[in-house]
Amino acid sequence: MVYRIIHGVCETELSKLVNESSLKEIHLTFLHPPVTQPKEGVNSNKQMTPGRYWQWMQRICQKILTLTAPGGALYFMHRARYAEFVLQALRTTGWTLQNLITWKQLTSVIPHQSRFFEQAQLIAFASKGPEPRVFHRLRIDSPIASYHKQRQDDGFTVTDVWNDIPELNIDNHANNDATPTPSKKPASTEAGRFPKEQMPVRLLTRIILASSLPHDLILDPFAGTGVTGVVAEQLGRNSITIELDPRNIEVMKKRLTLKRPAVDLSKFYYYYRFTDHIDSILPLPYKQSVRRRILHSLGNHTYFKNKN
Numbered sequence: 001m002v003y004r005i006i007h008g009v010c011e012t013e014l015s016k017l018v019n020e021s022s023l024k025e026i027h028l029t030f031l032h033p034p035v036t037q038p039k040e041g042v043n044s045n046k047q048m049t050p051g052r053y054w055q056w057m058q059r060i061c062q063k064i065l066t067l068t069a070p071g072g073a074l075y076f077m078h079r080a081r082y083a084e085f086v087l088q089a090l091r092t093t094g095w096t097l098q099n100l101i102t103w104k105q106l107t108s109v110i111p112h113q114s115r116f117f118e119q120a121q122l123i124a125f126a127s128k129g130p131e132p133r134v135f136h137r138l139r140i141d142s143p144i145a146s147y148h149k150q151r152q153d154d155g156f157t158v159t160d161v162w163n164d165i166p167e168l169n170i171d172n173h174a175n176n177d178a179t180p181t182p183s184k185k186p187a188s189t190e191a192g193r194f195p196k197e198q199m200p201v202r203l204l205t206r207i208i209l210a211s212s213l214p215h216d217l218i219l220d221p222f223a224g225t226g227v228t229g230v231v232a233e234q235l236g237r238n239s240i241t242i243e244l245d246p247r248n249i250e251v252m253k254k255r256l257t258l259k260r261p262a263v264d265l266s267k268f269y270y271y272y273r274f275t276d277h278i279d280s281i282l283p284l285p286y287k288q289s290v291r292r293r294i295l296h297s298l299g300n301h302t303y304f305k306n307k308n
Helices: 010-018 050-067 080-092 201-211 227-234 246-257 267-271 287-298
Strands: 003-007 026-031 068-079 096-104 120-127 217-220 238-243
Touching: 003 227, 003 246, 010 050, 010 238, 026 050, 026 201, 050 068, 050 080, 068 080, 068 096, 068 201, 080 096, 080 120, 201 227, 217 227, 227 238, 227 246, 238 246
Parallel strands: 003 238, 026 068, 026 217, 217 238
Antiparallel strands: 068 120, 096 120
C-alpha cells in the first residue's frame, strides 16, 4: 500500500491537494481537529476566537468535500458539547449526515462545576451525497451484557453507541498500542507516551472497516502520530496524512516502517468475524493462519460468517 506523509499546515496542504491534478479522489476522511483554538498562524501568538475557529472548520470541511469521491465518507470527531457547531459545519459545506456516533470513554472524564461530567466524544458520520458509496454493517463478538438473556451465535451489530473501545490518554495504561515517548523527551511532553492524547487503533480500525474498501484512499488532515496511516496500511488501504509538528512526523515515519506487535491488527479478525464479507474488507495477509489458531483454540464449532 502507498502512504503519503505531508508536513505542513492543514488548510494550506489541502488547498494544494485540491489543485493536484494527479491525485485520486479521497474515499474516507477521519477529521479530528485540535479541540482548543489554535494560533492564528504558524508565526502568530494570537489565539483563534471560537467564531474564527468554526469558520476555519467549515473551510476544512469544504476542501475535504472537494477532494472526496461521490458517496465518500467523513468522520468528524469533536467534543459532544460542540455538536451544534459540528453539524453546522457539515450542513453549510454540503455534507449529508448519516449518524451521530457516541464514543463512550471508559476512564476519561472531563469535570465541570455547572454541568454533568463529560464521558463521551461525538463522531459525526457524513457522506458526500445522500447515500454512502460503501457501508459495511459490522458485527462484533462483544461480551454479553447483563440485560441480554443469552449470547447471540452470530454476534452483535455495531450501533451508534461505541462503548467497547478504550481510549488512550496519559493516565490510562489499559492499552499498549500507544506510541512510546522518544528518548529525547520534549519539554511539553509528559512521561509515558507521545503526545498526551492519541487515537486507539481500535477506533480507526472500526471506521476504516465500516466505510472503505481495500485499495481506497484514506485522508487524515490532523494526523498526530499517524494512527490512521498505520491502520490503513495494515488493512490494505492507501493513505494521506497531514501534520504540522515535525516531532509527530518523525514518530509517524517510524510507526509506518517498524511493525510493532502492539498494533498488529490480526487480533481484530476474530472480534469482527461475524461481519458479512469480512474476508474481503479485512484483507490481512496472515488471516488464514489467524483463523486456524482460533479454530484450534476454541474447537471446530467456532462460527465464522464467511467460511471461504
